[in-house]
Each structure stands twice: as structure tokens, then as C-alpha cells.
Amino acid sequence: MSSANQPVQGMSDIAVPEVRLWQRIERLAREVLARYGFEELRTPVVEFESVFTRSLGETTDVVQKEMYVFEKGGRRLCLRPEGTAGVMRHAAGLGAAETDGARWYYIGPMFRSERPQAGRKRQFHQCGVECMEPPSPLVDAEILALQVDLLRAWGLEDCEVRLNTRGEGGGHAKVAEGLRAALAPRQAELCEDCRRRISENVLRVLDCKNEACQAIVATLPPPTDFMSEASRTYLAQVASHLDLLGVKYRVDPLLVRGLDYYEHTVWEIASMALGAQNAVAGGGRYRMQLGGRELAGVGFAIGLERVVGVLQALGLDAKMMELPPPLVWLVGLGGDAMKQNLALMQQLRAAGLACRMAPDGSMKSQMRAANKSGAAWAIIRGDDELARGVVALKDMVSGAQETLPLDRLVTHLAGKLAPKL
């Protein structure tokens, strides 16, 4: 309870039983991702600060106030606040032959120094993908479908997909100018935050929660009006591919994604089961300059804390937890039996069985420990069994107990185990 044994603010231990849910989530993710031809890429948690400042955008909140930055050996380093930039940094070091058509996924911790809240940790975990195939509405739709598929595999059914376009990368300034011009006459009516946003990040005015701002936004021409014809066509094609794939979505012209590297398709997936931080996942197409190379791809990230939050809110968490293998507990009476059990335990483990024993204690307390551990069987040996070369094997669920020769123990247990697998 004292502060000495608490983790750093906004960071938490993931322990039994919750960690079993995380294990299942990760295992299911790897299975689904493999079906789409993705392979894992493990990039370092620590990167040069410039990897993110250049790609996410100097003015984004993530870069300006949320990164954990530190200096080491005269270099500006940071803990990664997201996954895409690191993957692209990896790609920038490869030749085009290796990156063209690459499909990578990652699962791991990210760090943002925000005020902790429901569904918002300073160390949080994302599962994401990056697909470097040539830009195409078809690929964008496939990747979005993959994300929905993943969420469904985890049991998240009640999610809403909102789809939008940011338009071609070259047209961003034009969109911003258009919006600023349209907002200028109404500026005085906007909330304090939005007046600031007009100059800093005008797109953010679109998704302001303030009612007065929303009323003004409703009168604006949609941002797509300021985009190229090609941009609008691209979005329409993504939408039609999604229809073909049976993915439900809602086109939301007001959907905004914060990071600068996005262009064309962007989307966000929210769950009604969560509170204010209800965005479970987001994604989109992007383009960035890194290491002298221009890199383009489409990808997404899913916030695993939020996935866990939804599963807990829906009451699905207990069912989904990864179960440890059936356990055999060795109970020994007397020093000789304890030593013999220690040796036997290693033999059983070598044969593939999960085993534990208590180092001492009365038979009663050893049995209690076996019960508490959830052991499927107890192997009981005292002087009598040692002398006869047998063990007593007790089924902890039924309570039935049998005596069998030591040399038949492994095959006997393996036979009992088989139907359970």
C-alpha cells in the first residue's frame, strides 16, 4: 500500500488472473493476423526522438506534450508513443525490394505521458499492422476488414466503424485553408479551445464536443468539398469494397485523426461499452519521409487496454482467460518422501506434465495447498508407498483414489490427460 511498492503513475502490473485474458487476446491476434499474411516485427521501445517528431507532426499533442523524452550519450531519445513510425524507420533502412508488399504486425507497450483515466494508461499496449503494398482502395478495405475480423475474434461485436478521408497528402493545406475561411465569420461564437484550434489544428474543430461549436460545424461545407476529385473517388471505392466484404461502417465527414502522416482513408472504431475513452481502434493510410525515403502504407492500431475494458464490461473476460494446463500436486510424508517426490516431479515434467509440490507441511496443509492451486490430481507418497514402489493417485475433482506402480504412473496420467486436450 505504501508508495514504495506502487508502480509509476499510469503504469500497472498485469497479473493473474487478468494476464490470462491478455495471453488469449495475443494468441488469437497472432492466429488471425497469420491468416492475412502478416508477420511480426519487433522494434525497440526506445527510438530517436526525431523518428516521431518528423512523422507524427511537430505540432501534434503526442509530440509536443506526451512523449517521454530523455538524453543519453548526447542523443535525444524517447519511449515510443505509437507503433507506425518505428516500423517505418525499420522499413527506411531496407531496400524497396524488401519493403514493397511487406505485411508486418506488432504487439507491445507504448508510452504517453497523459493524465491517467479510464482506458488511458501512460504505458499502454497496442496491436497494430502496417501494410506496404502499393496504395489502393482495395488494400485499405482489406486492412479495415482485418481489424473488424480481429475485434470479432476477441468477442467485440458491438463496435461502430466510422470512415472518412483526409484527402491526398498534397491537398491538406487547401482543406485547412478552406475550413479556416468558412469558420472565420463565426469565430467569436466558438469555444475557447476551438478558437485556438483554428490556427493550430483546424480539423479538431470538427469533432469538438461543445454544442455551440457543433451547431456551427453543421453549417460548414463538408471538408471533402475542399479535396480533389480523386480523393473523393478513392473514398467511394473503399466504401464499395467494404460493402462487398460485408463490413458495416458509417461515413463520417467529421471524423478526425490527429497524426500528420495520414492521407486518404482514415477510420476509427468505438465501443458503446466504454466511457469517455471509447475509441478501441483506429487506422488509416499514411505517407511519410524517413531516412531519405518516401514510405507509404496503410495500417491500424488497437488499444488492448480498451479491448480488455470492453470484454470486462460485457462480462466476457472470465470465459476468455487462457487456462493453465492440468496440474499434478505431489504430497510427501516425511523427509525421504519429499526428496523422492522432488526427483519424481522432474521426471513428470520431462514427460510433459505440469507439477508442483510444497516443500514441507502436514499432509493436511499440503492437500489444502493442492486444492487451492486447482490441481487436477494429487500424488501421495509416504513410507508405505516408498517401500512398495507405488504411489497413491487422487483425482481432486471426484475424490477417487487409486494405487498404482511407479513405473505406470506417467502413461496412466498421460492417458487421463489426453481427453482433456
Added chain:
RNA sequence: GUGGAUAUAGCUCAACUCGGUAGAGCACCUGAUUGUGGUUCAGGUUGUUGCGGGUUCAAAUCCCGUUAUCCACCCCA
């Protein structure tokens, strides 16, 4: 970064308003069976009341600070 709430046994919480050296349930340990758990019964252990300071004869209780947690803003996954 801003605002509100909270912090008491391993867990969930009571006692705080009206200061008098902390209590329940669950959990845990021992025994009822000198070699048998999970049910039952009997008995038992558990806390520097988040941390630091102040007021007071006396502070879990009142005051200040601090740290953390929760909720919302902001931002995002």
C-alpha cells in the same frame, strides 16, 4: 496540463458528521480425523488508518501539503 471525488487488514467495506489508542464479512492459519483438500463446527493471526506536517491532553476522524487511484476535460488506441 485543468477540474471533481477517493485513499482504513490480502480483498470488499464500516467507524469520520458530534476527535477518546480500529471493526465486520470473505480470505488465511490451527484443531475436530497421530496419512487426505474442497462442505461443517471450534479457536486464532492480520493494520505504522497512503505518506509528511499542523491543531489538541488526545487525530482514522479537524487543517495544510504530498503521492497514488477513480471520473471528466484535453488528447488519443
